[in-house]
Amino acid sequence: MTDGKKYTGQLVFGLDIGTRSIVGTVGYKEGDRFIVVAQRVKEHETRAMLDGQIHDIIAVGETIRVVKEQLEAVIGRKLTDVCIAAAGRVLRTVTTHVEYPFGSDKEIGQEDVYALVSAGVEKAYEEFLESAKDEETKFYCVGHSVVRYYLNGYPMGNLEGHKARTVGVDLIATFLPEDVVDGLYKAVEIAGLTVANMTLEPIAAIQVAIPERFRMLNIALIDVGAGTSDISITNDGCILAYGMIPIAGDVLTENIAKHCLVDFATAEQIKRDAGLMDIVSFEDIMFLPQTIASSEVLAITDPIVKDMAKQVAEKIKELNGGKAVSAVFVVGGGGKIPGYTQAISEELGIAKERVALRGEEVMQQIVFEEDIKKDSLLVTPIGICLNFYEQSNNFIFVSFNESKVKIYDNNKLTVADAAMQAGFPNDGLFPKRGKALAFTVNGKNRIARGEPGEGATITINGNAAGIYAPIHANDIIRVTESTAGAEGKLTIGELPEAGDSFMVNVNGQKVQLPKFASVNGQLQSNYYEIQQNDAVEMLNYYTVQQLTEFMDVTLDLHTDIYVNNELASMDTPVYENFSVTWTLGNGLYYEESTESEAQSANPAEENIAENGGNDAGETNAEQSFASVHSIIVLVNGKPVQLSGKTSYIYVDVFDYIDFDLTRPKGKGIVTTLNGRQAQYMEPVYDSDVIEIYWQE
Secondary structure (H helix, E strand, O other), X not given: OOOOOOOOOOOEEEEEEOOOEEEEEEEEEEOOEEEEEEEEEEEOOXXXXXXXXXXXXXXXXXXXXXXXXXXXXXXXXXXXXXXXXXXXHHOEEEEEEEEXXXXXXXXXXXXXXXXXXXXXXXXXXXXXXXXXXXXXXXXXEEEEEEEEEEEOOXXXXXXXXXXXXXXXXXXXXXXXXXXXXXXXXXXXXXXXXXXXXXXEHHHHHHHHHOOHHHOOOOEEEEEEOOOOEEEEEEEOOEEXXXXXXXXXXXXXXXXXXXXXXXXXXXXXXXXXXXOOOOEEEEEOOOOOEEEEEHXXXXXXXXXXXXXXXXXXXXXXXXXXXXXXXXXXXXEOHHHHOOOHHHHHHHHHOOOXXXXXXXXXXXXXOEEEOOOOOOOHHHHHHHHHHHHHHHOOOEEEEEEEOOEEEEEEEOOOOEHHHHXXXXXXXXXXXXXXXXXXXXXXXXXXXXXXXXXXXXXXXXXXXXXXXXXXXXXXXXXXXXXXXXXXXXXXXXEHHXXXXXXXXXXXXXXXXXXXXXXXXXXXXXXXXXXXXXXXXXXXXXXXXEEHHXXXXXXXXXXXXXXXXXXXXXXXXXXXXXXXXXXXXEEOOOOOEHHHOOHHHHHXXXXXXXXHHHOOOOOOXXXXXXXXXXXXXXXXXXXXXXXXXXXXXXXXXXXXXXXOOOOOXXXXXXXXXXXXXXXXXXXXXXXXXXXXXXXXXEEO
């Protein structure tokens, strides 16, 4: 702002750009008082604005220039920066709530509060975009108000310094269309001014009309202008809501114009004079002199006044949770219409004394150096100036990934704010985990989390920065989106259940059996990599068939099998601690063959000799039971069971796979064992991973 030599404080220049007129105010703050050095008002020569919105930017800009030059002549200084306010004609609001858990008690600092409020604004913006997704108009978030903070779920006035496990906030965010904001900025630029601060008219009005000490009460403020009636609601020390109805003083003027057959400017004069005199004289469009009684003017406007009051009262109830407020303050020129405050009290069902115009009563701390009467018309113009001290903000431009972005500046802007305004995906700022692997084990859901990725790479003007680094006008911001980490992965062998086993009793001896893994109904080895949505079952039983294969025992057709002393088949399941016996046709167990039988001259003896019987006189069946076993290996991605031996070497695998060595299909055979080159004679073990293929 501009400093005048004869003034002790910084001069603030505020413009109330209204539908009927532009009010320029220059002043400065001195302690709790605001000193108004000069104020000038100029009406639009044409209807350059309708319903609070600029229609003729050049005409409005030239009117602003006249007001600026008049003020410059008074203060003896050039004015370059200005504070403005946007009408609520097309104002949109979103009320939202966010919470942030810390997990344990944490002392709340300023950064925590800022992060919480930022999260609230971001959520409100997302909700707004969702509600406005079918609209072609682009909206800007032009401000926000904290309604209430929460500490561990309880309302709290100020979070800073408290310890909390959870903090929350109720917040109102306000949005305006791009053309409204651009129109105001362009009109100001035409007058040779730069916007130093922008607020909303209802926020500016409440700055003066409802001081902090009154906001504990449930009060409505109505700023009745020419084109719109802006509404604010307070309670419990907070501004709860903003609203607007697109009807105000101009509707009355238009009705008088039709009734009296005059142009809009003449009708406006008739409306004003009707409040000052009994008979109003005017000239109609036929240039004929006419008169009208003030009582007739009031009769013409009375139905419209009542309709305005009804619409405003309904909006107040809507914003106040369906009920009337305790009191209503009215400001603005339109609020002076005879019968308006009475109609409001009737529609809300409250005493007429509790609906009143606010002018001089709320301007005790406002001092005019010029001879200006304190009036309800001046509430919003003064409030625009005072808002400069509360929150100096305006729109700035930054470059975000080579695109020009306009952002409403609240002096706390960060990279995250620019990203949000530019439509950059929020998850593109933070490290993303790879996709989680979801599967079930024994019918219960399991997940293997993906790995975290890298955060976004951010630079401001070529220097490395973080997500919450502050930004300023004309900064060049570049953001490379964050990456996702590796997807979640897990093998059967990495499951806690993979090491489980159970014990059964076979022919009087305890045998420990590792549990099988079934995936989607197919047996798999411990090296099997679990896939998305796999159903893994860790089987807690063997069939008799699987038991004999595991023990590498071959039973002939005449063998009787018993499970828990009941006759069974090869498909009978065997669970933990079950007993299993198999006998020859004569009822003897295999391992009960006697030494004399083993030494007799018969084919069995010859078979033992051929297979290297030992000094203890083991039978072939005893050898099989005591030492041979099966293993399962993974060959070219498929499980293969090797059986019939006490140990196995790599070359044994060729006996179990379809691999024709007599017909070469490449330069040579590639053989690997657990990812390395294999030797044909080296041992292999259960769950080994083998690859065998022709090299091209």
